[in-house]
Amino acid sequence: MDDNDEYTILYEDCINRKGGNAILIDNFVFNFHSFNEKEGSRYWRCANRPCKVSATTLDGLAKLNGREHIDDGLTDVDIKIIRKLQDLRDQYRNSSTPPPVEDTDDIVLEGEFILCQDGKSRFLLFDSNDDDRIIAFASDTCLNILSRSTAWHVDGAFKSAPSCYKQTEQTTTNFVIIGRGRGRGRGRSQATTGHDDVNDEQSAQSSNIRRGRGRGRGRGRGRGGQTEDANLLKSNLEEFFDYFVKQWFEGSIDYEIWNHATTDGPRTNNHVEGFHFKINSWIDKNHPSVYNLVKFFKLLDSNTVLAYNQRLTGTRVPELSKTVKAKNKVLAENIIRLENNQISLEEYLNISRLLINFSSN
Secondary structure, three states, rough: OOOOOOEEEOEEEEEEOOOEEEEEEEEEEEEEEEEEEOEEEEEEEEEEOOOOEEEEEEOOOOOOOOOOOOOOOOOOHOOOOOOOOHHHHHHHHOOOOOOOOOOOOHHOOOHHHHHHHOOEEEOOOOOOOOOOOOOOEOHHHHHHHHHOOOOOOHHHHHHHOOOOEEOEEEEEEOOOOEOEEEOOOOOOOOOOOOOOOOOHHHHHHHHHHHHHHHHOOOOOHHHHHHHHHHHHHHHHHHHHHHHHHHHHHOOOOOOOOOOOOOOOOOOOOOOHHHHHHHHHHHHHOOOOOHHHHHHHHHHHHHHHHHHHHHHOOOOOOOOHHHHHHHHHHHHHHHHHHOOOOOOOOHHHHHHHHHHOOOOOO
């Protein structure tokens, strides 16, 4: 590939696997990296890391950096799927929707809001239509995926919840529930976490911990402020640990339900958090209207169905990085050593914490 300083290459807009902005050039996807304000150009990197090929775009044309790709690029089937996903997102963003509602009693689900993207298959799974107004959406294909899964990873999201709801819940297969609402005369209801002890107070404690880390870093902040921050952080951590022991160690929840140290597969909800990041990046603003959210859920459902069919046709599943594989190996070996009483629990925890990367931000 020759390095070319001229913008002569045609490209098309698309989305990557995480739903972010990307471009397609000669069967290769490039993820957006940065914007050059001085030149007005955009810089893109090949999505197949660690490939070093990059592209720069300006005025509808692109140029490449002259490096060689490390693989042969996408198949024709992959490209068709990418283009279909782009079309679906464009349809979602350009379609008209009914006016937003401020109360769950005013939600009317009919027509396109109860059918899948194809306009024929059922999408609305159930609607309790009561004071709490719990509404669930899922296509038959996504329900089939769930039925074949040995474990479901569920998490709640707040930013994507409409103003008349507090929280949405979903799995990574896009079985989506609009959780407990706030109807006329009803107060702000608790999130549907499944455990009444997990409430807004614990969420506030977690938020306080994050805010406390940043205090005292600005100019002019003396040691007194740092000591105050340290005491606040310690107090919040002690409250959190007391809750954790009471809820999960001494409570009625079985140890096997929440401890996933020996799980063969995801042991955390990081992939679900990544899924939420995709949701937040696709939605134009926080707390969208109910109807915009349903349209977005339909788009996600179509995304999942297409990706599932892609796997059935033999497309390779993304592999774990070498670093993650190495960490998993160390963790598995030390779990066996712990179970065989070759190391103490304290030694195991000391080894495990070294496998965790803490951000300095």
